Amino acid sequence: xxxxxxxxxxxxxxxxxxxxxxxxxxxxxxxxxxxxxxxxxxxxxxxxxxxxxxxxxxxxxxxxxxxxxxxxxxxxxxxxxxxxxxxxxxxxxxxxxxxxxxxxxxxxxxxxxxxxxxxxxxxxxxxxxxxxxxxxxxxxxxxxxxxxxxxxxxxxxxxxxxxxxxxxxxxxxxxxxxxxxxxxxxxxxxxxxxxxxxxxxxxxxxxxxxxxxxxxxxxxxxxxxxxxxxxxxxxxxxxxxxxxxxxxxxxxxxxxxxxxxxxxxxxxxxxxxxxxxxxxxxxxxxxxxxxxxxxxxxxxxxxxxxxxxxxxxxxxxxxxxxxxxxxxxxxxxxx
Amino acid sequence: xxxxxxxxxxxxxxxxxxxxxxxxxxxxxxxxxxxxxxxxxxxxxxxxxxxxxxxxxxxxxxxxxxxxxxxxxxxxxxxxxxxxxxxxxxxxxxxxxxxxxxxxxxxxxxxxxxxxxxxxxxxxxxxxxxxxxxxxxxxxxxxxxxxxxxxxxxxxxxxxxxxxxxxxxxxxxxxxxxxxxxxxxxxxxxxxxxxxxxxxxxxxxxxxxxxxxxxxxxxxxxxxxxxxxxxxxxxxxxxxxxxxxxxxxxxxxxxxxxxxxxxxxxxxxxxxxxxxxxxxxxxxxxxxxxxxxxxxxxxxxxxxxxxxxxxxxxx
Numbered sequence: 283x284x285x286x287x288x289x290x291x292x293x294x295x296x297x298x299x300x301x302x303x304x305x306x307x308x309x310x311x312x313x314x315x316x317x318x319x320x321x322x323x324x325x326x327x328x329x330x331x332x333x334x335x336x337x338x339x340x341x342x343x344x345x346x347x348x349x350x351x352x353x354x355x356x357x358x359x360x361x362x363x364x365x366x367x368x369x370x371x372x373x374x375x376x377x378x379x380x381x382x383x384x385x386x387x388x389x390x391x392x393x394x395x396x397x398x399x400x401x402x403x404x405x406x407x408x409x410x411x412x413x414x415x416x417x418x419x420x421x422x423x424x425x426x427x428x429x430x431x432x433x434x435x436x437x438x439x440x441x442x443x444x445x446x447x448x449x450x451x452x453x454x455x456x457x458x459x460x461x462x463x464x465x466x467x468x469x470x471x472x473x474x475x476x477x478x479x480x481x482x483x484x485x486x487x488x489x490x491x492x493x494x495x496x497x498x499x500x501x502x503x504x505x506x507x508x509x510x511x512x513x514x515x516x517x518x519x520x521x522x523x524x525x526x527x528x529x530x531x532x533x534x535x536x537x538x539x540x541x542x543x544x545x546x547x548x549x550x551x552x553x554x555x556x557x558x559x560x561x562x563x564x565x566x567x568x569x570x571x572x573x574x575x576x577x578x579x580x581x582x583x584x585x586x587x588x589x590x591x592x593x594x595x596x597x598x599x600x601x602x603x604x605x606x607x608x609x610x611x612x613x614x615x616x617x
Numbered sequence: 618x619x620x621x622x623x624x625x626x627x628x629x630x631x632x633x634x635x636x637x638x639x640x641x642x643x644x645x646x647x648x649x650x651x652x653x654x655x656x657x658x659x660x661x662x663x664x665x666x667x668x669x670x671x672x673x674x675x676x677x678x679x680x681x682x683x684x685x686x687x688x689x690x691x692x693x694x695x696x697x698x699x700x701x702x703x704x705x706x707x708x709x710x711x712x713x714x715x716x717x718x719x720x721x722x723x724x725x726x727x728x729x730x731x732x733x734x735x736x737x738x739x740x741x742x743x744x745x746x747x748x749x750x751x752x753x754x755x756x757x758x759x760x761x762x763x764x765x766x767x768x769x770x771x772x773x774x775x776x777x778x779x780x781x782x783x784x785x786x787x788x789x790x791x792x793x794x795x796x797x798x799x800x801x802x803x804x805x806x807x808x809x810x811x812x813x814x815x816x817x818x819x820x821x822x823x824x825x826x827x828x829x830x831x832x833x834x835x836x837x838x839x840x841x842x843x844x845x846x847x848x849x850x851x852x853x854x855x856x857x858x859x860x861x862x863x864x865x866x867x868x869x870x871x872x873x874x875x876x877x878x879x880x881x882x883x884x885x886x887x888x889x890x891x892x893x894x895x896x897x898x899x900x901x902x903x904x905x906x907x908x909x910x911x912x913x914x915x916x917x918x919x920x921x922x923x924x925x926x927x928x929x930x931x932x
Binding site for chain 1: 827829831833834835836839847851924925926927
């Protein structure tokens with residue numbers, strides 16, 4: 283286990299709810315995790331499982347209304363972010379904690395030059411001249427391996443490709459050397475070849491700068507390549523947490539197992555490919571009307587009476603491998 | 618860019634030529650000319666006198682010849698003589714232009730400097746009481762004709778102060794000049810301000826949903842920086858378009874406002890000239906207004922490229 287002083291981010295019992303016309307729903311329900319310096323924590327799950335809202339909650343950028351963080355604590359380098367007022371929080375955002383978004387095509391301001399957008403990020407938090415900030419911006423663009431950074435800094439987002447824009451976003455996010463970087467599906471919108479480059483870049487920079495990284499993804503392949511630890515979320519709750527090795531070796535939650543089974547495997551030569559991809563039957567339940575027991579029970583092959591009646595607590599199955607399932611022991615056998 | 622400008626300039630000339638034809642012939646379709654109007658008041662007159670006067674003014678010639686004379690004169694800078702005052706048309710028109718220009722300029726300034734910030738506020742505070750209040754006020758601005766608003770202002774000032782604002786042709790200080798023009802400009806600018814506010818609001822609401830706004834917040838930018846720096850810069854294009862159209866539309870609003878407030882500007886003068894079928898004045902003045910409108914449109918198009926780097930006029 284990591285030393286206490288190495289902990290960059292500690293999230294405890296985070297609860298974020300949305301007030302909608304059809305009722306209140308818990309987008310993030312009692313989620314806890316920690317990230318240590320230089321560590322990569324992956325948050326995995328289907329669309330609508332609460333990954334992105336978790337990320338926005340850490341930044342305190344959940345749109346309010348309709349959303350609100352109603353409980354828990356988010357401690358970054360010893361400071362509880364949820365206790366800060368808005369001005370204090372602004373000083374933290376983009377400075378000690380920053381974020382890369384899914385859509386590089388729309389995440390940069392189309393009417394501002396790339397360089398100016400990075401300069402703004404720097405000058406919001408450092409009391410330096412615009413000339414110094416400009417040289418930092420060019421340096422950051424060089425760091426994210428954009429060729430001819432000085433010329434690119436003068437260009438507008440529409441003059442850059444998707445991969446280049448995501449590099450520029452990374453440059454902007456890291457310009458103030460944050461302690462924690464949140465990457466919300468940073469490669470989902472990119473071509474496969476570019477995806478690998480961007481991931482490699484994020485990991486290199488993370489190593490170089492010692493940044494803690496929260497990587498949000500639905501792609502278990504990405505998780506295996508990048509993360510040290512993984513959280514699996516389902517319907518707003520953390521259902522499993524483990525080191526990458528432990529998770530891939532023996533998932534304890536049937537949902538995790540289902541996710542892994544849905545990765546199409548390349549068949550050995552001579553063996554015909556399966557006609558149909560494996561899938562998890564059904565869809566994520568409406569968060570407004572969650573079942574009383576385990577939210578995954580309606581889609582679970584192993585579900586028993588107890589699963590529908592009682593929500594399973596997170597239990598430690600050894601070595602910090604947490605899973606919330608009544609039948610975790612049987613999961614391994616079913617495979 | 619150069620080829621674009623040349624093409625654009627050529628199109629502007631074609632437009633102005635079309636306008637000149639329309640003005641000229643529409644004016645001739647209107648029944649009666651200045652001679653008819655002058656003689657109608659006199660009862661019986663000798664038709665020979667009438668014919669002589671028509672000949673003197675040149676309105677007995679075929680229309681096409683009249684048009685030719687006018688347009689050649691216009692291009693050479695010879696605008697002819699007013700039928701009514703018998704002074705050179707230019708001498709009649711020129712001194713009145715600054716009055717109307719100040720009025721229109723001030724009205725547009727009001728509309729932009731009030732409409733844009735209120736539109737931003739209304740969008741940022743969407744769904745609040747403030748937003749609803751601003752929207753109701755702007756709706757009233759759109760539904761109140763400027764002459765009616767002008768009359769209300771005059772009536773109110775008489776009722777409350779026992780006097781009404783009187784046009785001061787020779788203001789001595791800036792403040793006096795502002796006081797002279799502010800009330801009529803506000804009456805005519807209220808509508809534009811209301812329209813500008815509504816367009817700014819809807820354009821801002823669209824932009825505030827965009828991903829790059831969230832990025833700006835994630836950087837730690839303040840609300841003011843996000844709203845005015847990041848969002849407004851993206852939301853401004855439709856607003857510029859509307860202000861450009863309003864600049865042209867304003868002339869119509871000014872005609873009645875100048876009449877209501879008794880201001881000796883070109884707009885009211887134009888109406889007088891039409892009443893007298895004072896062809897040289899009407900034709901040249903409308904042509905002048907057309908040139909202003911065409912150039913206002915051109916300026917708006919050029920401003921697009923200034924505000925949005927994605928718009929470039931290439932060949």
